[in-house]
Amino acid sequence: MxxxxxxxxxxxxxxxxxxxxxxxxxxxxxxxxxxxxxxxxxxxxxxxxxxxxxxxxxxxxxxxxxxxxxxxxxxxxxxxxxxxxxxxxxxxxxxxxxxxxGLTWGVYLILGCLLVAGSFIDFETFMLPDRITLGGAVLALGAGIILPEPGWRDSVAGAACGGAFFWLLQRAYRLWRDEEGLGTGDVKLMVMIGAMTGLTGLPLTILAAAATSGLACVVYMLRPGAKGLKTRIPFGPFLSLGCMFYVLYGQQVLGWLNL
Ligand SMILES: [Zn+2]
Structure with a gap:
């Protein structure tokens, strides 16, 4: 082309x-x-x-x-x-x-629009539809096989580790606080995101999500009429943002960090 x-x-x-x-x-x-x-x-x-x-x-x-x-x-x-x-x-x-x-543009365009749709639903309802997270995971794994980056091995490893890591976080939070901190939707979303970024991109993606959601929490809590620490914000949109940031600039950032 x-x-x-x-x-x-x-x-x-x-x-x-x-x-x-x-x-x-x-x-x-x-x-x-x-x-x-x-x-x-x-x-x-x-x-x-x-x-x-x-x-x-x-x-x-x-x-x-x-x-x-x-x-x-x-x-x-x-x-x-x-x-x-x-x-x-x-x-x-x-x-x-x-x-x-090319193909990379088309495939990431669809995956990114799924993430955008999921994020807006998460903001409004605190839920993530399976059609987006699981459908997206299948699509992202398929993309991992046909696209040169991140390569199918990294993509499969990313999906498995992303899902497993968040599943463990969810369990740990439940034991510690006796309430839901992370939704099951977030765990499924991480399978999709892990497949997109690959295992290599997972740490940077999660770091970016944690940093931006932390910042958003502070802004939320300082807002007039906010309920302080009881304020709840969804994590899915920030994971999606981190993932999309990684797809565009991740390699560059890893290059700067000499990783
Ligand atoms: Zn009307």
Whole structure:
């Protein structure tokens, strides 16, 4: 695919990112509302249940056209969905810049959009759908076999160790505090993420997740009206962020650290 002009590839990457972002918002909405995921059907306004036309569901564009409100009941809608679409767009362009046209871009684009969708669901419900974590794990292991990086051995080892490590953490926390600290969703998510980063990338990914979630905890606790140490934040989004950061810049960072 050397012959594809750069600008054309970036255009394709932008459209693909926005479209996948649009699909991700449909998945998020239906999963949270417990509606069938794959049945054809239009999106509805979460407040007045009015069916949205296709013109009201174009990624990002619709949000600005409607000024972020439902045309019928004037409730603000779509803010977080636009954030999902923009995240997928940014991810697609960053991958395109980093890997150029090819299979790696396509595969990581899909995996990253799954992580984005999972993160938003985790933020809203403190749950991670199996379709994302286990489906993503199968896809990531498949990718580990066909893509040159991180190589299938590292990918399988990463999936096994990521899952096992978080399973042990979950058990240990339960024994220590007699309550759930980490969800089973996080354990399954780590199988997927381990397969993506490989065993080599796992420590850096978890470190980045711990650092960013620690920072977020502090910001959360200092917020007016916060419940101090009782504040609960989901860990899945930070693991996803760490993983996506590693996919783009992990090798570089490991290079700087001489590892
Ligand atoms: Zn409405």
């Amino acid at each position: 050397e012959s594809v002009p750069g600008w054309l590839f970036f255009l394709v990457a932008a459209v693909a990112g926005l479209e996948l972002g649009g699909l991700a918002t449909i998945f998020i909405q239906r999963w949270i509302d417990e509606r069938p995921i794959f049945r054809p059907g239009r999106s509805v306004c979460p407040s007045c249940r009015h069916t949205l036309s296709w013109r009201e569901t174009i990624p990002v564009v619709s949000f600005f056209m409607l000024r972020g409100r439902c045309r019928h009941c004037d409730t603000p809608i779509g803010g977080q969905y636009m954030l999902v679409e923009l995240s997928c767009l940014a991810w697609s362009l960053a991958l395109a810049h980093h890997f150029g046209p």
